[in-house]
Amino acid sequence: MNEKIKVLVVDDSLFFRGVLTKKLAEFDHIEVLGYARDAFEAKEKIPQLKPDVVTLDVEMPKINGIEFLKQLLPERPIPVVLVSALNISVFDALAAGAVEFVKKPELSKSDTISAFIEELAAKITIASRAKVTPITGTSKISATAKPSFAPINSSRLVNTTVIALGASTGGTEATISVIKDLPEDTPSILIVQHMPPGFTKMYAERLNRICKMEVREAVDGDIVKNGLVLIAPGDFHMKLAKLGSNYVVKCFQADKVSGHRPSVDVLFNSVAEVAKKNAVGIIMTGMGRDGAQGLLNMRQQGAYTIGQNKESCVVYGMPMVAKNIGAVMIEASNENIPLVLRRHLATL
Structure with missing residues (x-):
């Protein structure tokens, strides 16, 4: 039998921390190691708990998800799944090295939350198999030399x-x-x-x-x-x-x-x-x-x-x-x- 995927939940919302830690633990292939309320707590817990995958809210106090990724991944290239509302900063976080993202659901709709958890569990599975390449500099794409293209008609x-x-x-x-x-x-x-x-x-x-x-x-x-x-x-x-x-x-x-x-x-x-x-x-x-x-x-x-x-x-x-x-x-x-x-x- 395959080992469970060990997950650390990072989210400043008490509600979402509760939902994620409780609901993800119901999946047979996932083990929730715990949670962190912000990036500082996450930086302390990751070396101790050694998760396979981290779920991360992009918008957090003190250090946002993007800065956290820039600090974390060069030291520990862990697959990160973003859990975010509709926000352009998701793409900055993906550029900083996150491998997947899931849109946060509307809290008033229980069926939406259920579908969200199913999708998140699937993305965690995918992320656990992903190859993480730490990013140096401001972007994955900024250092690429501009190619010289063959002319076309x-x-x-x-x-x-x-x-x-x-x-x-x-x-x-x-x-x-x-x-x-x-x-x-x-x-x-x-x-x-x-x-x-x-x-x-x-x-x-x-x-x-x-x-x-x-x-x-x-x-x-x-x-x-x-x-x-x-x-x-x-x-x-x-x-x-x-x-x-x-x-x-x-x-x-x-x-x-x-x-x-x-x-x-x-x-x-x-x-x-x-x-x-x-x-x-x-x-x-x-x-x-x-x-x-x-x-x-x-x-x-x-x-x-x-x-x-x-x-x-x-x-x-x-x-x-x-x-x-x-x-x-x-x-x-x-x-x-x-x-x-x-x-x-x-x-x-």
Whole structure:
């Protein structure tokens, strides 16, 4: 029998500390070692208790979660799952080295709290298998040298070439490293990142400030065009469709696919059907198999397919499954994927 995942809860809210410590302890595979009321208490308890995973509220008194992560992870690279309200600082905490996050529920809804605990337990399981890389400096992405891209005939690729990218755990930062320096003439990129409602819009706005391409949360009917990155909205599937001479995206709610909504498989399967050989598929870090079959369908229709390599993944799950079933044509680190992508586009 596998050993239990040992968890330390860090939260300044008496209510949430109580809920988390009580409810997480009900899972057979989780052992709650205790709690800390703030970062100072957590720094004292972590060396003593040696948890496998820490759950962390981002907004805390004295030292916030982001500063805590910057101090903790270089000394002890422990997987951290953020437990936060809808707040842009979540992405700063992910940039500082946290591997997952869960949105805090509305306290008045017991069914919402139950779903929240189920999701948190699942994220703790994923985090326990994650590779944590301590971050030095202010950001994971700031030290990356700007690549020199091969020129492409962008006018020839307008409305013909589509890039589809799927990611989960560790994907928020890995995706930034892929797209942040891509030139404005890059064909449209459609992204599914497993993320709850509200956060996808903030994530798109964050990327739009960083990237040369325009980035925004997708809206049903958006036209796909060069220089535009569209991110699937949380709790909505996104697929590619054809409308006259244009590609468009359709955003819709339906049953979860591969355990997710949005699902990478939904996007990849639609791109395989609609764009066929005029497409590139990129599957990145994440737990499970979402996107693997869709990427195989893309490759079988003539698309060029890229998988993030094991060494650079926080969780080598989705790319591994895709590779094992023959969906991946080439593997590369998240930092090298932009070069691989542009070299391929230059051959079209």
